Amino acid sequence: MSVSEVIFVPQGSTLGIISYLSEKNTDANKFDAVILRAMGHVQAGWIDLGAAKLSKLDFLYKLTTAKAALTQITLIPGETTAVFLQEVAKKLNLSETKLNEFYAKFAPLEDGFLVPETYKVPLGVNEEQLAAHLVNLSKKSHEKTATELLGNYDEKRWSEYLVTASVVQKEAANEDEMPLVASVIQNRLKNGMKLQMDGTLNYGLYSHETVTAERIRSDKSKFNTYLNEGLPPSPVCTVGLAAIRAAIRPAQSEFLYFVRDKKTGKHKFSVTYDEHVGTINSQK
Incomplete structure (x- = not known):
């Protein structure tokens, strides 16, 4: 029989495993369960069969002995x-x-x-x-x-939270800041303001690229929140649990701006544009 050299075997009963393998186009049937029980316990996890072509007996034996590295x-x-x-x-x-x-x-x-x-x-x-x-x-x-x-998993609703969480993940200096960053996102959207956040331009293979003024002007992608209104249509990166929690429950604030403090690496948050500019000028 022909199989992939490495296969995944789920936890479960012998018959359940046989059913799973059969669904994965492996030549396994309920009669093989009898032979497997006689050979020993089927190992759950990844199995290294060692070859793409095996006899049926060799294949069944490997299921009980050949744990993959x-x-x-x-x-x-x-x-x-x-x-x-x-x-x-x-x-x-x-x-x-x-x-x-x-x-x-x-x-x-x-x-x-x-x-x-x-x-x-x-x-x-x-x-x-x-x-x-x-x-x-x-x-x-x-x-x-x-x-x-x-309380439940709704893929569309969850995906929307992941979008917000991804922006929070890219922008926040640490997990403690995340609810505040999420509140800025929420407040700017409510006020009809573009997000104008550099982190949204660190998408894809640009993940570690410095965002320059030229990049902001030239990037015409869906992720450019200086050019486009609202959130990006999809997440810009992978997200941790803290960012997801912040996206679901942002802090209650009136902040509309934040800028990185060069001394601490954390962010300073502002309600007004004048206050924001003052914070920026104080670091020059």
Whole structure:
């Protein structure tokens, strides 16, 4: 029989695992469950079969013995999916193009959907398997978090919060600031003001690029909040739980502006434009 050299096996009963493998176009049926029970306990997780073509008995035996060697990949809050997948492709010797294509196939959002954390993945995993695995884990995490914070998971509503959270994630100096940054976003939108936030231009492969005046003028993308009104139509980066909480429950404030304090690295918030300009001038 022909199979992928590395496969994922979920936790569950032997019959449940057989059913899962069958759905993944693996030649496995309920009679194989009897043989598996005789061989031993099926291992959950990634299994390294060692070859793409195996006899049925060898395949079933591998399910009980051949745990795959794992490595770790870490996605930090605020990083973009494009940069993350680029780095992962290099680390695991995968095609960056294929990895991006499969991510786009499985994920509902261009960015902001993968949950920042450290993932354990097998050496030998292919692009399709990895993209599907990361998206599936993230979807479960989003469903759990949304239910805890909002009572239910509504994909459209949750995606809107992720957009706001991504701007908060890019702009805030630390987690303590996040509710205040979210309040500035909320207040500027209520007042019909453009957001005019540099962080929205650190999308995609621009994640670590310095935003210059020339870039602000020349970037015609949907993410340029100096050019476009309202929030970007989709998240600009991946987001942590603190940013999501801030997007859902911004601080109550009248702040409309903030600027980075060169001494502390934190931000100073202002209600009026004159106050904002004064804060900027005080740092010169």
